[in-house]
Amino acid sequence: MSRNTDWQRICAVDDILPDTGVCALVEGRQIAIFRLRADDSLHAIDQYDPCSGVNVLARGIVGDVDGERVVASPIYKQHFSLTTGRCLEAPEHSVCAWPVRAMDGAVWLRPEPKRCFLPQPVSKREPEDLVVIGNGMAGMRVVEELLEMAPDQYRITVFGAEPRGNYNRIQLSPVLAGDKQAADIELHSREWYADKGITLHAGDAVLRIDRVRRRVCAASGLEVPYDRLLLATGSTPFMPPIDGLAKRGVTRFRDLDDVDRMITASADHGRAVVIGGGLLGLEAASGLAARGMQVEVVHLMDRLMERQLDHPAAAMLRDTLAARGITTHLEAQTEAVLGGDRVEGVRLADGREIAADLVVVAAGIKPNTALAEAAGLRCERGVLVNDTLCSSDPRIYAVGECVQHRGATYGLVAPLYEQASVCARQLAGVSGSGYAPSTLGTQLKISGVELYSAGVVSPQPGDEDLVMQDARAGIYKRVVLRDNRIAGVVLFGDARDGNWYFEQMRDGVDISAMRSQLLFGPEYCAAA
Structure with a gap:
């Protein structure tokens, strides 16, 4: 196999039905990739079944043997561990396992085998x-x-x-x-x-x-x-220095206990303030609005999700949330939580007061x-x-x-x-490469809101900026170019090509030949 060990995109996650496998040809080698229903995890091992001498493992039946996730070969029914490639019945016929992950709705595989299977030593030492x-x-x-x-x-x-x-x-x-x-x-x-x-x-x-x-x-x-x-x-959770955060009705959004408190509050009360307009805060605001609360978001910065979005995309997101009954206050600093033992509202640094029965602090971690x-x-x-x-x-x-x-x-x-x-x-004690993080994209987990962001959000001197906006359709696309390569992308309203833009950015593809078609997606660029 080639020495190239970069992550490679295989297919969309939804192309693999739960508890089934598909075969991918990666640098001349057939690899079976499985998606498990229980935890929606992905696993990859060789497609080749050494017991039968046939490339068939992707067609096997996925299951569990003594707590180990396995696939049964459709030929002679040997079981292979989905994590290590170990053949349970005949360890000498074990196969390679491969690093695989889901990212931004796609399946990615690194063509560097995980040398995971450890045959048991003859003399076992004390654990x-x-x-x-x-x-x-x-x-x-x-x-x-x-x-x-x-x-x-x-x-x-x-x-x-x-x-x-x-x-x-x-x-x-x-x-x-x-x-x-x-x-x-x-x-x-x-x-x-x-x-x-x-x-x-x-x-x-x-x-x-x-x-x-x-x-x-x-x-x-x-x-x-x-x-x-x-x-x-x-x-x-980062808790800003705000007076009154100890009052009843103030919560974080970090674990199931926090969610239980928020659900209880939504059943008994009608008004909520969320402090923080980042990913977590907006997901909290959307969830509370879905439960019928009147929600207002107080955000310190000049736009929502300022780390992931530029001003036009953030403005469109703000309008979308407003259409769902969520009000946002930008460049607004919360000075105090009001009320006696229980929260009754918040006061902003400019003197404005917002009534609230619930205050959710989502100002970062x-x-x-x-x-x-x-x-x-x-x-x-x-x-x-x-x-x-x-x-x-x-x-x-x-x-x-x-x-x-x-x-x-x-x-x-x-x-x-x-x-x-x-x-x-x-x-x-298994040899392998160390941790080398890669650039990742961001998607907002709010039903009905398509949003994707990766890389540079705001162009630097010398960067090029490609922008397309259709206000009526609610679509915005921005691609930042640096030395004829994608340095960043922001998509709102139509994020289906996010993974493709990410691939071009990650692989450092020279887009000179398709520059004029770049904003229209891979189909137009393929014809360039």
Whole structure:
């Protein structure tokens, strides 16, 4: 296979039906890609079945054998692990597994095999103790992949501050809007942990890490030793210095408990103020409006989603939200939350007052480094990690929103899952490439609003700016060019070509020949 190890777009996620596979030809090699219904995850292994000598695995039946996700060959029915490629019945016939992910509605594969399958040694050594602090999506993805790579290498203990199993945090918005129930976004039930031999301490936060004695100390008084420690403490909401945030009726938008409070408030009250006009704030505002509340958004900056949108796209988004009954106040600073014991409204710095029965603070997030800092680990904005996701202590790894890697912190799920794969390989002792983040696009999770943004939002001196706007149709497209290559894209109202623009930007394609057709999408550019 070629040495090219860049991520390659295979197809749209929706092109693969749940619990089925497709075959992709990647640099001359047939690879079977599967999509699982249970968690909408993607897996890729060789299409070639070494037991039958035929390229057939994409046509196999997807299932579960003793908790391991597998595909059964349609020929001789051997089972192959979807994560490691291990043949359960005949390990000597194992196949390669490949890194695969979903991004912006598309399936992406990196043509560099995951050397994941570890044949069991002849003499098994005593398992080491792995303690995971954080029961969220990033930490548990590490555990999932580690169990499939090296199921007997560790005794695993998981501590979570929330009194429940793991759930899909990025699906909180549909739960708030009433499109989904909390049970619909559960990823791992308590039974799953028990079945996997994992000790779960839910609702028992770790308060201290003793690096000298290699133990963690929990709020309950429990102390647990570790040989390896994984920090997945996530992030905490940024709470601006506003008087009155301790009043009843003020909440964050970060977990299921926050969503429960907001749903209860929407049933009993009618007016809400959301502080923050970024991604999270607008999703909260949309969800509350869907539940019948009168919603007003207070945003400090001069436009909504200023990190992802330019002024014209932000203005169109503001008009779209207004049509749904959501009022926005720009360049507005919240000075105080009004009321006695319970919130009655907010006062802005210019003296205006807005009545409210519920105030949602969605002013951003910051990495949760408190535990790491107290333990003496190197931290800046986040817990500092290298390309293997190892911290300044070689026994302690960190993944997710709590980390800082090469000066950057992360809040989107795709890079967190990439970190998890790298970290799992390191813990399993499997060789592979380190974590190298890629540019990602942004989409707003509000029903009926098409929005896509990636790369540069505002052109720099020397950049070219291609813009198309149809105000009546509610469509806006902006492509920023730098040295005849796409440096950024903003799409509103029609975001179907977002993935294609992203591919051109990521691959550094010279667009000189199709420049005049670029705003009209791939079909017109193909004919250029």
